[in-house]
Amino acid sequence: MHAIARRRAVILIGSGVSANAATDAGIHPPTWGYFLENAHSKLNKSVSHIRDAIKRYNYLEACEYLKQEYAAGWPDLVRESFLTPNYKAAEIHHAIFDLDCRIVASLNFDKIYEGYALSASEGTIIVKNYYDDDVRQVVAGSDRYVIKPHGSIDTISKMIFTLEDYGRARVKYSTFYEILTALLHTHTFLCIGCGLSDPDMQLIFEDYKYKLSESPHFITLPSPVSEPQCGLIQKTRGLNVLKYSLKDQHKELTESLKELVAAVALKRDEIADLRSW
Known part of the structure; x- marks a missing residue:
């Protein structure tokens, strides 16, 4: 909470956040796994290597x-x-x-969060993709940003969606990953709706943990998650697990975030009164 109150935190959101959105007809966006399974079924044939890759949660390969x-x-x-x-x-x-x-990073291709943020902020939020030349402003600037480590549906050709896309991006746009590393060193990350199988969740956090042997970051995961699992995630990724109930379509997660908003507002008032910025 203290890092968020002082705007020294990065909120990292995954497909679990987008899954809460809906159309007027009540249709929700697919998670990455569901999208792949649905795409496979629409082929009207069973392709063994696709089916096996999905079962192994190797989504980039699938x-x-x-x-x-x-x-x-x-x-x-x-x-x-x-x-x-x-x-x-x-x-x-x-x-x-x-x-x-100040910074929200969205691993999602959709524009649901940034669309809302742009509207609610009256256009003052700045959206940056991993391939933008001036993406370093996210670290150096003082504005509010939404950064897109996997790109956006607006430019499908630059979306990081496959093994080839990911490998090319990590080499061609290595500066962006250096920026993410800088943010890991200077900010506390709160990961919401993120899957641990995402390559960025694996490589970025594992690299940080093994280099510094620190665990200052957090991830929300739905129960049941055993204590040994939590310990392993902390040991290998540097992520402290915040568990919540799956009941009522993850309602507890949303309610907890609302409570956090109120607590952060009070903390910011306290910081302002004490002038301890």
């Missing part, structure tokens, strides 16, 4: 195979899943915005 299968039809499939339905932001998006952190 996505690579699916992209090859769909060929020219791939961009349309992606748009139909993440853009065309016109998803509306949910309470959890509002709560994350209300935390008023």
Whole structure:
């Protein structure tokens, strides 16, 4: 809470946050795993190497195979899943915005969070993708940012969605990953709705943990998560697990974030009164 109150925190959001959004008809965005399973089923044939990759949670590999299968039809499939339905932001998006952190990093291709943030901030939020030349402003600047480590649905050709995409990005845009590392050193990360199988969640946090042997960052995970699992995540990723109940479609997570918003507001008032910025 102290890091958030002093705006020395980065909120990292994954597909679990987007899954709370919905269309007017009540349709929710797919998680990465569901999108791949659905894309596989739409092929109207069972492809063993795709099925096996999904079962192993190797989503980058599965996505690579699916992209090859769909060929020219791939961009349309992606748009139909993440853009065309016109998803509306949910309470959890509002709560994350209300935390008023200077930096929110979204691992999602959709534009649900930044769309809401741009509207709620009257256009004062700045959106930066991993490939932007001036992305270093996120560290050096004083504005509010949404950064997109995997790119956006706006530019499908630059979305990091496959093994090839990921490998190319880490070499060609290595400066961006250096920026993420700098933020890990100087800020506390709160990961919400993020899957531990995401390559960035693995490589970035594992690299940080093994270099510095510190565990200053946090991740929310739905119960049940055993204590040995929590210990292993902390030991290998430097992430402290904040558990919550799955009941009522993850309602406890949203309510907890609302409570955090109130607590942070009080802490900021206290900091202002004491002039201890």
